[in-house]
Amino acid sequence: xxxxxxxxxxxxxxxxxxxxxxxxxxxxxxxxxxxxxxxxxxxxxxxxxxxxxxxxxxxxxxxxxxxxxxxxxxxxxxxxxxxxxxxxxxxxxxxxxxxxxxxxxxxxxxxxxxxxxxxxxxxxxxxxxxxxxxxxxxxxxxxxxxxxxxxxxxxxxxxxxxxxxxxxxxxxxxxxxxxxxxxx
Ligand SMILES: [Zn+2]
Numbered sequence: 114x115x116x117x118x119x120x121x122x123x124x125x126x127x128x129x130x131x132x133x134x135x136x137x138x139x140x141x142x143x144x145x146x147x148x149x150x151x152x153x154x155x156x157x158x159x160x161x162x163x164x165x166x167x168x169x170x171x172x173x174x175x176x177x178x179x180x181x182x183x184x185x186x187x188x189x190x191x192x193x194x195x196x197x198x199x200x201x202x203x204x205x206x207x208x209x210x211x212x213x214x215x216x217x218x219x220x221x222x223x224x225x226x227x228x229x230x231x232x233x234x235x236x237x238x239x240x241x242x243x244x245x246x247x248x249x250x251x252x253x254x255x256x257x258x259x260x261x262x263x264x265x266x267x268x269x270x271x272x273x274x275x276x277x278x279x280x281x282x283x284x285x286x287x288x289x290x291x292x293x294x295x296x297x
């Protein structure tokens with residue numbers, strides 16, 4: 114363990130104190146509210162791999178222009194295993210293609226559909242053995258890009274790797290799910 118020893122030589126900002134409210138701990142119900150807002154209608158994606166939330170939002174097409182409230186919790190302790198990310202998206206319905214794309218990044222995540230502050234539907238995402246017309250092939254010369262179609266077959270599950278059925282290149286799932294390769 115090492116520590117810096119120059120503390121006593123640090124210049125002190127005399128006569129300029131911080132406002133008392135800044136950095137003050139908040140207790141009670143507000144605490145929970147500060148961490149994640151409850152949403153009325155929308156979706157909650159839970160059990161995302163730690164650090165994946167921003168990429169998942171990209172894959173879902175949720176950008177800065179998205180009008181709804183988006184809450185992101187990254188690297189939160191999970192009851193299931195280790196750390197997890199979680200995103201709450203107000204006013205968002207998920208299409209199958211968006212879900213399939215997100216599943217490539219977060220194959221073990223859970224989707225909660227919220228209506229009137231209640232969970233009305235809950236399911237695990239899944240990656241089918243064949244992923245069709247969900248993402249573009251990153252190979253620019255691949256014939257599928259001109260046709261606007263694609264088929265990838267799962268070759269490995271852990272980590273998730275898929276092979277293009279046409280040019281036969283093998284990709285990590287995360288490479289396919291990046292927005293530059295999103296289809297539609
Ligand atoms: Zn290809």
